[in-house]
Amino acid sequence: MPAVPNPRPDGPVVPIQDSGDSLSGRMLGDELRRFRERRGYTLADAARVIRASTSKVSRLERGQNPVKYRDLNDLAMFYGVSREDRAHLDQLHQQVGNEDLFQRFNDVTPAFFKRLIRLERAAERITVFEPRVVPGLLQTEEYARALVRLIETDRSERDIELIVRLRRERQLMLEGEFPILAALIYEKALYQPYGPGGMMAEQMRYLRDAAKNDKVSVRILPEHLICLPTPIFHLRFPDGEHQELAYVEHANSANYITQRTELDRTRRQLDNIRHNVYGREGSVASLERAITYWEQAAAEEQPG
Known part of the structure; x- marks a missing residue:
């Protein structure tokens, strides 16, 4: 498993270099x-395992190409890597992902949010309760864009697109073995109109499909x-040392909860x-x- 970063609110954010291949890569x-x-x-042996060319494997080994988690997993199994060594590989892979995100989105990623990304990627399980919106890790691109435009009113269109891309790329971590995501959503949030009916229906369909997934748990808290x-x-x-923490994210900051009494x-x-949410069905x-509601709204929005 990846090493756990220090979750203290005053923990340092390691600066990321903005040029050249990443050291972790x-x-x-x-x-x-x-x-x-x-x-x-041989390189050819490794290439067959990940269904790639020998030149690609060579670039991976030189740190010139990013290593997909699936390829890392397949190669580690093929090489018979021990559990201890695999934990080290996972840690390096985690660091590469962080560095890559920060390099490409540095100008729209405040320091507190970099820390949140590090924590998310190191977590074994993430539980989020959202009373007003769909959680960021489960937002469609159009839904995320509508929210960013609503909140980041002073941002340029370029910045808005970068923020949306960052939010979508954070979701890629859910394709690996960890973290496991449990999303608890207040039912009223499903009916908040952050965009046209068609966009909202698409977001609800995305959530419905996620709710059927064994790795991503989506549970709805009844609106009454x-x-x-x-x-x-x-x-x-x-x-x-710190096996858990909680945080509350605000528009321009985040409050970390690490004290035992507050965590409890x-x-x-x-x-x-959790005790009051609907089950899976x-x-x-x-x-x-919600899908039916927004599909009807979309139909009514059509001219004529």
């Missing part, structure tokens, strides 16, 4: 080459219940929400109702 490539050579395999007005984020890590309180709040049914 070169280190990851070196490690893959070392494991391959130790087993006596009174709920907390603010989002709650809880992250659990596989090891390290936050966990109890989430447990209470009920949540899917709730999302189906």
